[in-house]
Amino acid sequence: MTGLNEIKSLKLALFVLLFFSLLAIATSPLEIRGRAAPPAQTGQPAAKGIRAIVIDHGHGGLESGAKGKFGALEKDITLAIALKLKAVIERNLALPVELTRDKDIDVSLENRAAIANNHKADLFISIHTNSSYRRNARGSETFFLSLNATDEEARRLAYLENNSAELSKPLAEDNQDEIRMILWDMAQSAYLKQSQSLAEIVQDELNSLLGTTNRGIKQAPFKVLTGVACPAVLVEVAFISNPEEEKDLVQESFQGNVAEAIYRGLVRYLKIAA
Amino acid sequence: MNTKRWVVLGLSCVLLIILGFIFFRGGGGERIKASAGMPPSSQTPEPGPPAETKLITLFLPAEEDSLLHPETREIPASASVAEEAKRVVEELIKGSERGYLSPFPPGTSLRQLFITPEGVAYVDFSRDIVDKHLSGSSAELATVYSVVNSLAFNFRPIKKVFILVEGEEKETLGGHISLSKAFLPLYSLNSE
Numbered sequence: 299m300t301g302l303n304e305i306k307s308l309k310l311a312l313f314v315l316l317f318f319s320l321l322a323i324a325t326s327p328l329e330i331r332g333r334a335a336p337p338a339q340t341g342q343p344a345a346k347g348i349r350a351i352v353i354d355h356g357h358g359g360l361e362s363g364a365k366g367k368f369g370a371l372e373k374d375i376t377l378a379i380a381l382k383l384k385a386v387i388e389r390n391l392a393l394p395v396e397l398t399r400d401k402d403i404d405v406s407l408e409n410r411a412a413i414a415n416n417h418k419a420d421l422f423i424s425i426h427t428n429s430s431y432r433r434n435a436r437g438s439e440t441f442f443l444s445l446n447a448t449d450e451e452a453r454r455l456a457y458l459e460n461n462s463a464e465l466s467k468p469l470a471e472d473n474q475d476e477i478r479m480i481l482w483d484m485a486q487s488a489y490l491k492q493s494q495s496l497a498e499i500v501q502d503e504l505n506s507l508l509g510t511t512n513r514g515i516k517q518a519p520f521k522v523l524t525g526v527a528c529p530a531v532l533v534e535v536a537f538i539s540n541p542e543e544e545k546d547l548v549q550e551s552f553q554g555n556v557a558e559a560i561y562r563g564l565v566r567y568l569k570i571a572a
Numbered sequence: 573m574n575t576k577r578w579v580v581l582g583l584s585c586v587l588l589i590i591l592g593f594i595f596f597r598g599g600g601g602e603r604i605k606a607s608a609g610m611p612p613s614s615q616t617p618e619p620g621p622p623a624e625t626k627l628i629t630l631f632l633p634a635e636e637d638s639l640l641h642p643e644t645r646e647i648p649a650s651a652s653v654a655e656e657a658k659r660v661v662e663e664l665i666k667g668s669e670r671g672y673l674s675p676f677p678p679g680t681s682l683r684q685l686f687i688t689p690e691g692v693a694y695v696d697f698s699r700d701i702v703d704k705h706l707s708g709s710s711a712e713l714a715t716v717y718s719v720v721n722s723l724a725f726n727f728r729p730i731k732k733v734f735i736l737v738e739g740e741e742k743e744t745l746g747g748h749i750s751l752s753k754a755f756l757p758l759y760s761l762n763s764e
Contacts, residue, residue: 356747357747363747364706364708372708407744428708428709428710429706429707429710429711430708430714431710431711432633432634432635432673433635434635448756518709518749519750519753520709520749520750521747521752524752534709534710537710538708539706539711
């Protein structure tokens with residue numbers, strides 16, 4: 299009989315212990331329970347946690363990019379704008395800004411994305427000047443990546459977008475280069491919604507500050523954006539192939555306005571993302 | 573027994589007739605030379621009158637807006653889709669007769685074109701398309717989609733277009749638009 303009683307009280311004790319443990323867990327702060335969802339799945343980077351903004355500017359070195367009729371080179375203009383943008387961001391936001399190149403040198407398109415990923419960039423902005431077969435083409439536009447995919451492919455990539463935490467998990471120690479290669483191609487697909495948001499905001503600021511024709515935001519399969527694993531946009535500031543806009547593009551004041559506009563766009567985006 | 577045989581015979585005849593219709597009348601835009609069985613005389617090509625031509629549509633950039641505009645052209649018809657597709661690209665390179673712009677750098681030529689069973693058309697250009705490209709998002713998009721839209725629009729078997737340069741894969745034409753994947757047509761760029 300004593301044995302039975304002992305077992306009973308033991309059971310009661312266990313029950314009470316369990317009950318209070320559950321109560322404690324249920325009322326404890328999130329960190330102990332385990333996160334409800336990893337930050338990546340909500341799709342917004344916390345502004346406080348921003349690690350780096352990476353600015354990429356078209357071409358460089360032997361690859362001069364587009365040329366204007368008066369001899370202006372895309373690579374020089376984009377470098378100038380990038381340097382100004384870096385300065386204004388660091389001055390006002392005290393956030394680290396990395397340039398994919400700070401000199402007139404060749405950097406391959408894949409390396410630019412690699413630089414962004416290696417710096418664990420939270421935002422990637424590529425700056426270009428546009429060129430067209432149309433003499434009258436003019437204005438500013440902001441691009442984000444298009445998947446250039448069939449419906450089936452888009453469905454699969456949309457799955458990845460909604461489960462982007464998978465992509466941010468570190469790969470195992472053993473050599474998994476093939477998997478890395480596959481993931482590289484799809485890296486940006488996890489961030490398309492944010493990239494679109496960023497593009498809309500940046501274009502809006504460009505429209506306000508520059509006075510150029512508004513060509514809106516568009517999607518296209520850009521090589522430089524493909525491997526970037528964070529929200530990424532490509533800004534086509536104006537047409538270097540248009541003599542009038544070429545004259546603007548070489549002006550310090552215009553370049554300053556471009557930098558200011560993009561900077562304001564970043565600030566607005568970060569506020570929403572916070 | 574006799575009635576049954578007649579019924580069977582009758583049904584077989586009907587079946588043969590139906591199959592005959594399907595065989596000789598069916599199929600897409602390709603001209604099938606009637607060789608087997610009993611070709612009706614109207615289906616064999618006649619030697620006298622001029623060779624058959626096919627009406628195709630080219631999509632080219634224009635000065636007036638950012639869209640690709642249609643321009644129709646007659647090309648010699650061929651039993652091979654790849655042959656006709658080659659012609660379309662060559663006509664694109666030749667240029668517009670209506671004042672539309674050319675999205676190709678001067679000297680660009682088509683080296684070869686082949687279509688896989690899955691419907692991917694590989695279009696191989698000479699190096700001029702890269703060496704002298706204007707470079708710029710708009711210019712590259714115009715070059716790419718003039719080709720892609722023109723091919724996909726005219727030929728049902730062509731679902732995607734892969735651009736090669738000198739027989740090899742290139743990253744981009746001028747540093748912007750990725751050529752690493754085959755392109756689907758983007759008809760939103762067409763004006764009509």
